[in-house]
Amino acid sequence: MEHTKTELQDWEDQKKENIKHLKLWVGLWCLSMMLAAFGPKYMWDYNMLLTVPAILLNLGIGFKMLVWNKRYLLGLDEFQRKIQLEAMAWSLGVGLVVGLNYELLEDVKLISFQPEIPHLVILMALTVFIGIIAGNRRYQ
Amino acid sequence: MKNRIKVLRAEKDWTQAELAKAIQVSRQTVNAIETGKYDPSISVAFKLARIFEVNIEAIFQDSE
Numbered sequence: 001m002e003h004t005k006t007e008l009q010d011w012e013d014q015k016k017e018n019i020k021h022l023k024l025w026v027g028l029w030c031l032s033m034m035l036a037a038f039g040p041k042y043m044w045d046y047n048m049l050l051t052v053p054a055i056l057l058n059l060g061i062g063f064k065m066l067v068w069n070k071r072y073l074l075g076l077d078e079f080q081r082k083i084q085l086e087a088m089a090w091s092l093g094v095g096l097v098v099g100l101n102y103e104l105l106e107d108v109k110l111i112s113f114q115p116e117i118p119h120l121v122i123l124m125a126l127t128v129f130i131g132i133i134a135g136n137r138r139y140q
Numbered sequence: 141m142k143n144r145i146k147v148l149r150a151e152k153d154w155t156q157a158e159l160a161k162a163i164q165v166s167r168q169t170v171n172a173i174e175t176g177k178y179d180p181s182i183s184v185a186f187k188l189a190r191i192f193e194v195n196i197e198a199i200f201q202d203s204e
Contacts, residue, residue, distance in 0.1 A: 011164045079169035079178050139172040 018072040025065040032058040083139070087131025095124040142201045145174045148192045163187040 036051075036058040044050040073084060099120045105111045149159055156174070160167040163184060172178035180188070189196045 012161075077165035077169050078181050078184065079172055080166060082178070136168070139168070139177045 015075050018068065018075045022065070022068045022072045025061065025068045029058070029061045029065045032061045079139070083132060083135035086135050087128045090131045091124045091127040094127045095120060098123060141179045142176065142203050143173065143199055144201075145170070145188065145199060148194070148199065149174075152192070159191070162191050 032054070036054040039054050040046045040051045073081060076084065102115045102120070106113070106115050145159075149156070154162075156170045157167045160170045163170075164187070165184065169178070169180075173180050173184075185196050185200060188199055192199065
């Protein structure tokens with residue numbers, strides 16, 4: 001086999017490195033989201049001087065997470081990327097169709113509560129998750 | 141698209157994991173290509189041809 005051991009190791013190592021960084025940034029993003037969401041109410045009584053930086057920090061970490069997500073996707077092989085793409089396509093489609101429909105339900109008074117963005121985020125995350133599992137099973 | 145990867149791999153006595161490492165894809169990808177569930181890109185096809193030391197046509201055949 002003509003690839004050198006180092007070259008192969010580099011590819012494997014890079015994949016592991018990308019996953020490690022992505023996990024780290026997802027974790028930090030969740031923590032910064034909690035800080036931005038609950039800090040103003042429970043920690044500093046809506047002090048703008050602290051709220052604005054907390055929100056900017058959340059945005060900054062969010063963008064860094066997106067960068068590592070992109071690196072992670074580019075580090076996958078073409079077949080794994082295909083599975084991810086199909087799962088993301090489902091997620092985007094379901095998010096758009098169900099999201100608008102969900103909002104409509106409230107407009108036409110079929111539900112009494114206010115539709116919340118987190119519901120949509122959870123739905124999209126679950127759709128991606130199921131899509132990846134389904135994709136992996138389909139091509140097994 | 142049909143392919144002879146399983147036969148060529150057996151001739152070399154390589155596992156799917158070894159072949160996957162050699163062409164820098166996952167073992168799952170090799171399995172999907174072997175079973176005809178996924179047609180690889182031209183880049184992976186060339187890597188396979190190089191690793192098996194044959195032409196691409198000796199690995200892949202159009203099923204039509």
